[in-house]
Amino acid sequence: MTRERSIYLLNPKELSPETIAVAFAKTSRSSKSFSTIAQELSDEASADFHEKWVVGYGHASVAEHAVLHIAIENISRLAIETLESNRLASYTEKSSRYQKWRPDSFYVPAELNDHPELKTKYQNTCRFLFETYENALPAVKKVVENMVPCQKDENPDAWQQRIRSDYVDVCRYLLPASSLANVGVTINGRALEYAIQKMISHPLQEVRTIGEEIKIVAEKNIPTLVKYAQPSAYLQSVYQEIPVISNNHPTVDPEIFSCRLVSYDQNAENRVLAAGLYRFGTLSYEQYLQIVEDMKPEQRKSLAQQMLGSRSRFDVPIRELEHAFFTFDVVLDQGAYFELKRHRMMTQTPQSLTTKLGFALPRKLVQAGLRDIFMQAIEMVENTYDEIYQFNPDAASYIVPNAYNRRVLLTMNLRTIFHLVNLRAAPNAHFAFRRIANKIREEVLRVSPLLGSFIYQPDAETWQSIEDCHFEFTESTH
Numbered sequence: 001m002t003r004e005r006s007i008y009l010l011n012p013k014e015l016s017p018e019t020i021a022v023a024f025a026k027t028s029r030s031s032k033s034f035s036t037i038a039q040e041l042s043d044e045a046s047a048d049f050h051e052k053w054v055v056g057y058g059h060a061s062v063a064e065h066a067v068l069h070i071a072i073e074n075i076s077r078l079a080i081e082t083l084e085s086n087r088l089a090s091y092t093e094k095s096s097r098y099q100k101w102r103p104d105s106f107y108v109p110a111e112l113n114d115h116p117e118l119k120t121k122y123q124n125t126c127r128f129l130f131e132t133y134e135n136a137l138p139a140v141k142k143v144v145e146n147m148v149p150c151q152k153d154e155n156p157d158a159w160q161q162r163i164r165s166d167y168v169d170v171c172r173y174l175l176p177a178s179s180l181a182n183v184g185v186t187i188n189g190r191a192l193e194y195a196i197q198k199m200i201s202h203p204l205q206e207v208r209t210i211g212e213e214i215k216i217v218a219e220k221n222i223p224t225l226v227k228y229a230q231p232s233a234y235l236q237s238v239y240q241e242i243p244v245i246s247n248n249h250p251t252v253d254p255e256i257f258s259c260r261l262v263s264y265d266q267n268a269e270n271r272v273l274a275a276g277l278y279r280f281g282t283l284s285y286e287q288y289l290q291i292v293e294d295m296k297p298e299q300r301k302s303l304a305q306q307m308l309g310s311r312s313r314f315d316v317p318i319r320e321l322e323h324a325f326f327t328f329d330v331v332l333d334q335g336a337y338f339e340l341k342r343h344r345m346m347t348q349t350p351q352s353l354t355t356k357l358g359f360a361l362p363r364k365l366v367q368a369g370l371r372d373i374f375m376q377a378i379e380m381v382e383n384t385y386d387e388i389y390q391f392n393p394d395a396a397s398y399i400v401p402n403a404y405n406r407r408v409l410l411t412m413n414l415r416t417i418f419h420l421v422n423l424r425a426a427p428n429a430h431f432a433f434r435r436i437a438n439k440i441r442e443e444v445l446r447v448s449p450l451l452g453s454f455i456y457q458p459d460a461e462t463w464q465s466i467e468d469c470h471f472e473f474t475e476s477t478h
């Protein structure tokens, strides 16, 4: 007897996320249809199933079928960053490019409650940053309007829309990590339990509280899958003990923007080409590697052309590019890091926000006559940062504005590099991140010229010209 193909949705309006997860899990042992299994379930029976299999026996992947959409409002950018470091989820957050911040939209860390004078200083510094930001918007807008005038036939509204990111992107360098924002999160039960565990183990009070609140909200829909999330003694000891070793070394001169390729796969090209052959053949990987190594340069070039040459800019290259890895040590400003942190298909190790690695002073702010006020803000920030750092280095991060540099270690495969450069070297991308994306492209091209030549390059410009146009760096006063 042939069975009819059947494809349908399990409706989240009729079934709870935990019941949907059980209906899928049970197909492993039951010949019944998903809808029949689901009809036979109740929320209580589903909870019992999860208690036994997911919690009891550790079949955690079942929890991936229970998906939640969590709306989180008015948390600091610093907290959003820790939330988004959970990479197996989807996020959309308030854009500092398309929205403006009100002067009072900053978080005051609970860590300052026992330090009333410092708390006042922190609040004054935040207010000064927000005021300077608010005043900078019309001033930098004027600069941009002069640089990019309205075209003859252009609708004035369309022109304003076109130039908006040019001045907002610059002014947002003044906003501190304490700025409040909203973020929408779509996440499955398995990833959420781990995210909650990490958050409630975090050194910052705000992050721990948000973790607890997310847990309470999530328990309404997936009560069994998150209720056992507890702080991790292991994570807490790592957060406490490793910084002592990391910071027990003399500081060297800060680097002002860099993107160094610190480690890479020397045989990346051959290994990717061999994997491409392997996928469609029957020989072992070592045999294909030997075949590729024995090829003449023109043959390798032709094979690379066949694997990558017919793509349009919007085609995802085949997965075999993931067999080559590159590690970059990047110093970039927080404005650029905002964009980088959202790229999930790589391993990112960011250092904490600091005032010790210098800051970016966007040229348009200088052209708008705002250099002195910007430097005044920098001085206030560095004083406040130093005072908070004395007793709580983690809480000190809140006062650091987006202009400051930070370091991040990135390990990514070649397929991700194709995607990242394609998206972030494009002319509409954020100017500081474009420099990084173009530098990454340049470095890969240097060490893997054959495959690197297939990475997208924006027309008629280089990253050096972007730097000349938009940026100026000044060393930290520290």
Ligand SMILES: Cc1cc2nc3c(=O)[nH]c(=O)nc-3n(C[C@H](O)[C@H](O)[C@H](O)COP(=O)(O)OP(=O)(O)OC[C@H]3O[C@@H](n4cnc5c(N)ncnc54)[C@H](O)[C@@H]3O)c2cc1C
Pocket: 088, 089, 090, 091, 092, 093, 094, 095, 342, 343, 344, 345, 346, 419, 423, 428, 429
């Ligand atoms: C011009 C521009 C404006 C933006 N504006 C905003 C904004 O206002 N607010 C905001 O929050 N973000 C904004 N973003 C960020 C954007 O939404 C992405 O989060 C970011 O660019 C990372 O891209 P990615 O998801 O493709 O990369 P990665 O996370 O590195 O993923 C690489 C690829 O893997 C696949 N993938 C990864 N994870 C999943 C998943 N969970 N489900 C399905 N496929 C997946 C996708 O094919 C994806 O392209 C903006 C980006 C750009 C370029």
